[in-house]
Amino acid sequence: MIDLKTIDDLARRLTSLVPPGLKDARADLEQNMKATLQAGLGKLDLVTRExxxxxxxxxxxxxxxxxxxxxxxxxxxxxxxxxxxxSN
Known part of the structure; x- marks a missing residue:
């Protein structure tokens, strides 16, 4: 499964794309994105690299x-x- 660090990095990248007017809600948005990513990825049938x-x-x-x-x-x-x- 994808580790939490990868999910955190992805959530940070997504929140960095938030328009300047919504920066106040950035922390809440980042937390919601992490939870959504974890829930969505948890439903997938993924295997580890190993x-x-x-x-x-x-x-x-x-x-x-x-x-x-x-x-x-x-x-x-x-x-x-x-x-x-x-035979010949």
């Missing part, structure tokens, strides 16, 4: 195994085809 990297590694290993199996299968199919073909 979880993502673990799954990426698993998929890479799986791809390597599939490639090896495909090569083995091609060799076995070639042998079978050679056995089935009539």
């Amino acid at each position: 979880e993502f990297e673990v799954q990426r590694a698993v998929l890479l290993r799986t791809r390597e195994k599939i490639d090896a199996l495909e090569r083995t299968l091609a060799v076995l199919e070639a042998r079978l085809a050679a056995q089935d073909s009539p």
Whole structure:
């Protein structure tokens, strides 16, 4: 999940875009933005970078195994085809 520091930074950036006439409400607006961001992001099905990297590694290993199996299968199919073909 996104950490609170990231949410705070995002809320600060958004409140810095507030027009000068509304600067008095800046602190309240920043707090409301933080709460809204936390609630909205909390509803999303997000994974951490670590979880993502673990799954990426698993998929890479799986791809390597599939490639090896495909090569083995091609060799076995070639042998079978050679056995089935009539001898000269």
